[in-house]
Amino acid sequence: MLKLEGVSKTYKVGAFARQDLAAVRDVSFELRPGEVVSLIGESGSGKSTIGRMILRLTSTTSGTITFGGKDIATLRRGALRDYYREAQGVFQDPFSTYNPVFKADRVLTMIRQSYFPDVGDADWRTRVREALAAVSLNPDLVLDKYPHQLSGGQLQRLLIARALLLDIKLLVADEVISMLDASTRIDVLNLLADLKERGLAVLFITHDLSLGNYLADQTVILRRGSIVERGATAEVFGDPTHPYTRTLLSSVPRLGERWTDTELEHGPCRYHQLHPDGTDPAGPALAAVGDDHFVACFALGEDRKCGQP
Template sequence: MLKVENVSKVFRSGAFGGKKAKVIHDVDFEVKPGEVVSLIGESGSGKTTVGRMILRLTSVSGGRITFEDEDISTLRGAGLKSYYRRVQGVFQDPFSSFNPIFKVGRVFRTIRREFLGDLDAAAWEARLTGALNAVGLEVAALDKFPHQMSGGQLQRLLIARALVLDIRLLIADEIISMLDASTRIDVLNLLGDLKRQGLSIIFVTHDLALGNYISDRIIILQKGAIVEMGTTDRVFGDPQHPYTRSLLDAVPHLHERWSDAELKDLGLVADTARFGGHLIEHRKDHLVRVYS
């Protein structure tokens, strides 16, 4: 569905752009329908830049990106609008995506005007209600200002904004890093529901535990280059690159399951997660550990 083929990115700075810095080095991967692929790396690894290139927010310096066999760099006008009906992004800070002086419903009215103007009122209301219900919100939420909603609620609204367009690929860039742990679990489970409905997701994160929890495949980035890629079980269970091993060594007990006695002593409960075979442990309202 999505193919990133030998993509590179060079940023220019200085007088007349004379200084060059290559930040993405020949990145190559694909995303299949209904698959969750995590881009994992430290700050500055290039994972966000890759996501922005897929969204056409940053230009590609070399290589190409195709979606459903179409080179996205060639898209203009109606073709680009069609692309954004199928591919959307949600970012780390939900508050920055809403104008604080307008009610949040304005975002959805803009989407209808720009992308879905051919829908009659009844069809639009049905689509809007369905998208909001899918993320656990009511239509009444649209009548609130951003400051009247929590970060988790705003993040859900941004996911609903994408769903109302019937997207096929979601770029989720550090979307839970600013949320409290209980809300994180809700958003992750929402992504799991969407995956089972056939949505493909690129999950951009620095958190290995979250990548382990949500992903079908893992891509490890270091200094703008892919150093390891494979299924989640293979990358986390049998890492081949020293950088991957160093990242995993920094996360104790990633695959270790606590005994029932330990859970009882610590006042923990274990819930079956909505992603294949993984469990989460939490103490009331905060996440303690994710393991497989």
């Protein structure tokens, strides 16, 4: 349904914009109906930039993003409007999405004005109640409130209800629970799992490995704008191959254990074991190390030798 092929994003920085900053480099992966893909990486790895490019909030420098076989960069006016009917995003800070001088239900009213101007009042109220029920919200407790009167979890679920009103096929969830308390996080995670069961595709952008492991079918590990490892979540977490992935997993706190900063042995580069000729530009960006498990050269994006055999 959603396919990224060789997507890169470069920003002009510095005095007179003379320098290039590569935020995303040659990223390729797919997202299918009813599938959750976790995009995992540290801050500054390019995760949110990828989400914004998928939602056409930022343009790509090179590569293509297709949705339903159509290149989203070519969409204009009515076609772009139709795209947003099927693809929506929910972001990290729910409070920034709302205008504090308007009541929270304005985000739903704007959807009606843009996409359902001919729907009657009674029918619209029914649709709103059904969408709110799907995200476990009571209309009487949220619709007549200002944003500051609602919790972050309520505001996030209200945004997801807005997306459900459009009957979307793709949800880009960018750090949607990082600002929520622990008791609310599980509610939002379970909601995303329920939406997945209904056939909704979810790109779950996070820096939290445990959350990605809990929710995702596929996992993409991003470092400095490049994919270093991707595949089935069970494979990536059960047999991490890239040193960066292993470093991330070793950094997860464990109950009853004192965390220590240990140096991991990288060993020989798995990419070069499978592709002895090196990272030929015409060759594959990732090497298959399993049935649904791929890894990049260990030195990808770094000025050092990768330890190839």
